[in-house]
Amino acid sequence: MRIGLVCTALVLGGAAPGTSAASPASAAKKGYELKPLKETPPAEVAEKVREAVAPEGVRVVDPKGEPFADVWLRKSVPTQEAKQELGVKFGQVPEGTVLGVVRFHQKSSDFKGNAFPAGTYTVRLALQPVDGDHQGVSDTRDFVLLAPAKVDDKLDPLPTKEAVKLSVQVSGIKHPTTLYLVKPLDEDAKLPRLVEDEDLARWTLECEAPAEKGGATVRLGIVLVGKAAEL
Secondary structure (H helix, E strand, O other): OEEEOOOOOOOOOOOOOOOOOOOHHHOOOOOOEEEEEOOOOOOOOOHHHHHHEOOOEEEEEOOOOOEEEEEEEEOOEOOOOOOOOOOOOOOOOOOOOEEEEEEEOOOEEOOOOOEEOOEEEEEEEEEOOOOOOOOOOOOOOEEEEEEEOOOOOOOOOOOHHHHHHHHHHHHOOOOOOEEEEEOOOOOOOOOOEEEEEOOOOEEEEEEEEOEOOOOOOEEEEEEEEOOOOOO
């Protein structure tokens, strides 16, 4: 496991600000990096969604130094009494909630390994169905669905079926475009930050947003690079 930090003041292992906290053996290895983004979401984002997300975001840069993805989280996230369901880690957030906006600068692939084009997408919370088709894909059922920002113009939570109908427009196949959602590794870590799982070849953006009506801050990790271990 390697943690790369660029845009936060948190420094691990005595590394200087703006550097990656890698061991000497891996210091020469360049990975994805996180930088602050003082830029508002693209004009194609619907007005209601645009008003709900932060005016500035973070940028993930690829190993070649090129922009990979920009992420804008909501200013605050709606919460509810946490649902107690097997395999669900984010039961305090209503299913179908818009968590933010992401702009991919490059063609990428989702957690199922399905390719999708560069573009700007809404990010909605979703739960993996409990059925044979999805068994073994992940340890938990929490995911996000991507949908084209120009067609997903509602801020209210959407029923799963409606969110899926929007998400299948991303890649043009029958399966929605999904990214895995995980809990941050360290509950006390200062966010945002990027975390690399070398064993699984994944890069996770760990971030946080205040709860809409007070209470605990919503801390989450979005796997931006990497796919299910079975694929």
